[in-house]
Amino acid sequence: MMKFSGYSLAVSFSPVGSTVIRNNCRFHVGRNFRSSSRFFSAKQQSHDKGVLPNYYLPPWFSVAPMMEWTDHHYRTLARLISKHAWLYTEMLAAETIVYQQDNLDRFLAFSPDQHPIVLQIGGSNVEKLAKATELANAYGYDEINLNCGCPSPKVAGHGCFGVSLMLDPKFVAEAMSAITANTNVPVSVKCRIGVDDHDSYDELCDFIFKVSSLSPTKHFIIHSRKALLNGISPAENRSIPPLKYEYFYGLLRDFPDLTFTINGGITSVDEVYAAREAGAYGVTVGRAAYNNPWHILGHVDTVIYGAPSCSLTRRQVLEKYIVYGDSVLGKYGRRPTVRDIVKPLLNLFHSAPGNGLWKRKADAAFRHCTTIKSFFEETLVAIPDSVLDSPVVEPTPGRRDLFANMDSLLPPPYTTREEAVIICA
Secondary structure, X not given: OOEOOOOOOXXXXXXXXXXXXOOOOOOEOOOOOOOOOOOOOHHHHXXXXXXXXXXXXXXXXXXXXXXXOOOHHHHHHHXXXXXXXXXXXXXXXXXXXXXXXXXXXXXXXXXXXHOOEEEEEEOOOHHHHHHHHHHHHHHOOOEEEEEEOOOOHHHHHOOXXXXXXXXXXXXXXXXHHHHHHOOOOOEEEEEEOOEOOEXXXXXXXXXXXXXXXXXXXXXXXXXXXXXXXXOOOOXXXXXXXXXOHHHHHHHHHHOXXXXXXXXXXXXXXXXXXXXHHOOOOEEEEOHHHHHOHHHHHOOXXXXXXXXXXXXXXXXXXXXXXXXXXXXXXXXXXXXXXXXXXXXXXXXXXXOOOOHHHHHHHXXXXXXXXXXXXXXXXXXXXXXXXXXXXOEOOOOOOOOOOOOOOHHHHOOOOOOOOHHHHHHHO
């Protein structure tokens, strides 16, 4: 019988001493297990200024913030697969944080195993952004990021923040100054390369120059597409505007004192490696890391960070995730549900034998399973043991030449417009 020993999510991924039984019960959780994978409240995670150690490896690889995707459940899965990838929260509106002061754990709490983790906030009110940052301090995030890139009509349209903020660099600078004044961790801005007709390289440079000159912001995460605010959906904004990596690499040339992380269109670890070889400080990967977590995140530690292989298997990941899932099931009344908790795992067997049958069994199991353990006992019969017990295979070759000859494509150098900062100030 397969049993879990008592551990938290922070333990190493060494194989659990167990044997496989070939019936419907593929996993068994010992009754005497005491979960330490709980959410930490503000009081539990509160720390004095400067006390939290900065011992994490740099953010060479990050999982992008994605609304309704990079929640606590997905981040738990991601951390079980990769120890070193940096994780982002979903974007949280500053107003939500401020107005939910009596219920902050539901929005800001996370298990300590998720470090290093970045809180992304959005908003168009400097005072609320400052207050939200102050309230988030108690939770011990490793970085605060301001969203200046979301093209959703709910955010950039009616909400007047997200990518719309790129049209007001003075406000972004004020907001970043207020955020920095209310936290002791690094800060950054995530933005696009342009908005609608404001899409020239010089306009992008004006935005970067003004924000970095008028605030302490020195790190920018650049989504290498512009955003179109009218006529296309957020999903289309991730594919229709063309990628212009030459703009990103132009920024590296023209702002050598700043730090830039590239985002957009990068779908394999090979491409992450190529982007960094071409000069990017870091790479942020979005949908690919969600839609194929095993084959993307499974190579981050070895290929990007040079860590030795730990021969992690999907069975070991699921053993720990089941314990986590049942420990948080129904934590907030009816939520999270079994479906909520299992959702990030639906792509764990991407392209593997048994994946289609497993998903069909999952659809049926969602209707009546009341625990995560029972859900997997019922559904994992579809997945061969060879898939569950095999470590991640060699990465699928990516476009190592994606950034080749980039020097020949760069836009003309940006000429700093000092008068623009004077006027803006």
